[in-house]
Amino acid sequence: MKTLRQAVLILLASAAMGGGTLMLNACTSARADTPNTGADRAAAPTAGAEWPLTGGDTAGTWYSALADINETNAATLGYAWSYDMGTERGQEATPLVVGGVMYTSGVWGNVYALDAATGALLWQYDPEVDGQWGRNACCDVVNRGVAYRDGTVFVASEDGRLHAIDAKTGKARWIADTIINHKQPYASTGAVILTKDAVVIGNAGADIGDGDLRGYISAWDIKTGAFKWRFFTVPPAPGQPFEHPELAMAAKSWGPNRDGRTQNGGTVWDGLSYDPETDQIVFGTGNASPYLRSADGVRHDDLFNASIIAVNAQSGRMNWYYQTTPGDEWDYDAVQKFVFANLTIAGQPRRVVMQACKNGFFYTLDLKTGKLLSADPFTYVNWAKGVDLATGRPLVTEHADYSKSPKNVYPSWAGGHTWNPMSFSPQTGLVYIPAIDAGNVLLNMKANGGSLTHLEGFFSSDGIFPDDLYDPAALKRVFGPLPAKDDLQKERPGVKLVREVLRAWDPVARKVVWERVTSQGVRGYDGGVLSTAGNLVFQGRGDGSLWIYNARTGAPIKTIQTGSHIMAAPMTYKIGGVQYVAVQAGYGGSGITFPIPPSSAAYANRNANRILVFKLGGSAVPMPDKRELPPYLPPPPLKASPALIARGEDKFTENCSRCHVLGTPGVTPDLSRLPPEVHASFNDIVLKGALAPMGMARFDDVVTKADVEAIHAYLIDQQRQGYQAQQSAKKASH
Template sequence: MKRMRQAVPLLLACAALGASAVLPRPQAYADVPNDRAAAPVAGAEWPLTGGDTAGTWFSSLADINETNAADLGFAWSYDMGTERGQEATPLVVDGVMYTSGIWGNVYALNAASGELLWQYDPQVDGQWGRNACCDVVNRGVAYRDGVVFVASEDGRLHAIDAKTGQARWIADTIVNHKQPYASTGAVILTKDSVVIGNAGADIGDGDLRGYISAWDIRTGAFKWRFFTVPPAPGQPFEHPELELAAKSWGPNRDGRTQNGGTVWDGLSYDPVTDQIVFGTGNASPYLRSADGVRHDDLFNASIIAVNAQNGRMNWYYQTTPGDEWDYDAVQKFVFANLPVDGQPRRVVMQACKNGFFYTLDLKTGKLLAADPFTYVNWAKGVDLATGRPLVTAQADYAREPKNVYPSWAGGHTWNPMSFSPQTGLVYIPAIDAGNVLLNMKANGGSLTHLEGFFSSDGIFPDDLYDPAALKRVFGPLPAKDALQKERPGVKLVREVLRAWDPVVKKVVWEHVTSQGVRGYDGGVLSTAGNLVFQGRGDGSLWIYNARTGAPIKTIQTGSHIMAAPMTYKVNGVQYVAVQAGYGGSGITFPIPPSSAAYAHRNANRILVFKLGGGAVPAPDKREVPPYLPPPPFKATPALIARGEDKFTENCSRCHVLGSPGVTPDLSRLPPEVHAMFNDIVLKGALAPMGMARFDDVVTKADVEAIHAYLIDQQRQGYRAQQSARKASH
């Protein structure tokens, strides 16, 4: 098959796609009607999700700086009343803080005191929690001319009056509600549109296709839509770019799946070129080859730029052709002016999930640099002439398990990185972890499908990695000692904050932030005070010297921090704020016991700091319910084993057994829940609480097997608990 070009030059793209794709005159910052929409750097206000249109997560404020940051302390907090994942960065405009929480709830607070001004509930049906791959999170709101915009979990856009908290208009962005679409990303605003993508490529059997869509900022009227993968074979192309994409799929597209490519985060808008730059997600399912050849499968795992006025493509670059490793390219982008070959150039930068740091020309999409910012073994590099990665044999896990770096979690994921124009460094919350990838259909285990992974799975070789315990379900896996030989002396799962120089393409300084298990550490803020801020999974907020990386201050909050901080100034006082709460993709894992946040309730809070502040009040102590006596139920070992398989396949994406997690521990159920177990799973008895009905996925026999397995787990936990109590007495 002829290889597809990796970046379509601007003029060639316009010629190929027709006159309607010709760009209008590039917009200058002064042409944009709202000055906040083109703020070059955040100052007293933080008007955009990333602080500015360049998405730098950098502030020009310097009242808090390297000389006095050690005096930073608690100013105020707001308890959001929920206990799920928090991934949004608040905005501050005219002394008011606007932010979003789970489901797309929106909060307006007095930015000086934390007083709640109003709260907006998008009224999402609880069944939508089933469609959320990675918790019911939301990554932020947008603001323009007295209106706050948010995308709720069910894919609706809401335009909310910033003074009253009342909806001005609501638009449904989902093309088919029978498919598992959800929206978790932050909306972006162009000069006249609201734009959003969606999530869901890892849910079900790959039965949805990604897209972004634009809606009139004043009325909510639909304007245009760009699909990221072609329709089923034989169906008409919605726009001409899809004909180009279809040629790259080979026989991989058989019409039974719609192949993913969702745009679940990372939308960016550049008002200078009036174009939207966004990344696309993984293809689904992961292992698709029908002829033994890895095809490119456009536009999955790609960076795309489209004309903001009509949605027509300006250029594209595919980061991971033929993606089989869950290497989404939706990580947030940063626009910057950098010297390239001695000349200043306007570029777009991304620390991609696949482990490479990409620098592309913002106007044309030309690849300028691609260098590993974390340990990578799936490819030995990127050919700058063709743009293609040089894939290694280690990446092929179709026949036997392989420990592939980076893991499905990526070398960097949604957690924002920050670029400081003052230091010239990019601060990346990197994930230095591999995963044992396997083809479940070929590895001899009892499981052949796993919700969220299809017929593949990626298992972290962390401190809890136990091949013997996993063998029945997943088949034989490599011993940890064998995996360690590739990286002697280094923990196989860890997270690292890295200061990366995008010009000389090297790490300037770094700090290991968690080891042994994923800590789900947070995004990054940098400031003109020569400071870098990052929260960690153990509940601490760290402040570093931006140039040297020297730690300046650590504040223990007692709350898990995944989101990126921001800073603002009200009434002459500079504040630093961050949202706290464990969840997101961490919903699949227990809260790390080593974390200081483990001891406390997973309270979703907005935490705000100022110079001269005090200690942060910790949330209430966590209360882990005891194991209750299990109901009398006799089940055969075969039924229990089948229940384990069905639980792992359908339930483990959200529920953790035996340890505190985000969702209920189903091995500690009270008698009344046991009594209604079938009605919960098959009839949606708890749908208003987010537990949707699963009768279209599992049978009554499946549910009885799952229940038998959970009762057996409760029996084991209860016996161990009682034995420990006896021993303590």
């Protein structure tokens, strides 16, 4: 089973739905409406006793002024209470706490209201999403959080509907459909934001299908749900009218390669921010789709893909933009969460916006004008040797061109930093970044000689992590010749090719102050970060541990083993005189493509998705139930030829491995362990959607009956191999 297991370990689900590694040019910043600095401010509470906004405050700092838990006593932190969310699909939201109630979201956009002191469920809201929508989410049906204002909770469900929910009763006040075309693979997984009078949300889907959707954000009246405005991130097909003036400028940047058959992505799947001081929304856009598009051999900028954009919150018109990655071909989104701050740059006080971008560069821009102030690598980067501050453009290297032969490009498509929130402490002046220090072997599948030329989630490209399981020989038939691991290691001797690192970054001095390696060898899918006035930094890891560090030095203070994989960022609040720290736990998201890391302490446990809450003097965390893998059952008879089985492997890798892992624990079912009744209904499940209510959508528009028969033959063969190995192991043990 080695070949398949290696194949499905490929990063097939574009991290957090897209990437971004090239940078744009500060000189190409464009101005439309000027920011309305005189606008009335929306409520902007500071994260203290309550945690009223997704990032704690309107600046998105993931910082709390609470200090009851501090560097002198944090070693006594322990378990207070937990809530089982009843799923194993993955948790990426940070809860809110307002008025003694905790509000948060889970998969599909389910919303929960809990007593923040005890964890007692007050109500749960089900958005009733059709399971068919699950196929539209590149990185599973996760949700990154709710918003709260004046007794109403807001969430975007996975199918792109906005829900305004009464915070006391859990009943819907209004629902608005934000999707412009339900025939296209749109999905919404990001947290909504609130301006003074609107709810704003983007969407995902640029990696799905053949690049047949356009990104946009839309604003809806906060009281009624009535539509207000929409800002598209890429121009319409040639010859079609521009919905707003900025698109006419963007269209000039596309060149002759844009033929209208694809709509070219640029989705806004996360990272929306609102600054009440300027009354503007700042957001990043996703990768282009497909990646390799140029028909004339020239890389065009392709605005506004992989860009940072600021729009006036009232009109939806653009104030400024900055493109981080012109001509994106690396899956380098610019949707990572933003932090607003007041810094002294070159002796001048500045109101800035900061981002640790997926492309590996830390950007600091003037919040009012979009002027690029600095751009520095916060992790290892080889696709560009720097950014020209005069033009704002990246200085691209030969490593970036994988069109003719595979290249090990740093950062990987997963990014130097992805959706997991970073934190900024005004106390220390440091930004704490959950960095991914990993490259990936990028290849053009149409040119590399393998049996695959298309991969769902990557189009005709692919990015393979050279991790501890990397085996070029096992992957050669499907992907063509790949570089040997020893050759890749020569670029960075002694440094693991795949690892994750928590880095404390000084945005003024533009350097790393301290760092701690959090996983090595395979991606741990480690979590986001919280910092506090107690001189503490909190981060969860993929192995199930919650780490507490000294914020100034990075010295570890406490490690709490929870037994549950932690991807989301923690938060903290105070109620009844007690300060609590809370985090949602559960493996999933882009990790749906991968087995739970075997090095993880969470590997042995059921992937219980829980809200975990801690306090000083608390107890040990109750562990989830032990994982019980179903045994391999005797497979059905199989008379398929080796050629049909090989074709089935190709079709499985192309269409199914984005969600399903074989032979080892994962988030979705292991299709090499199917019971007889599923084998009997296999065609109906895949082609007719027999299990659509459970999230397994129909795929008759993607695969033929002959394709399904080949996939089924391949899975039966995998089950045969697994069953034989299982029986041999039993005999050997006796």
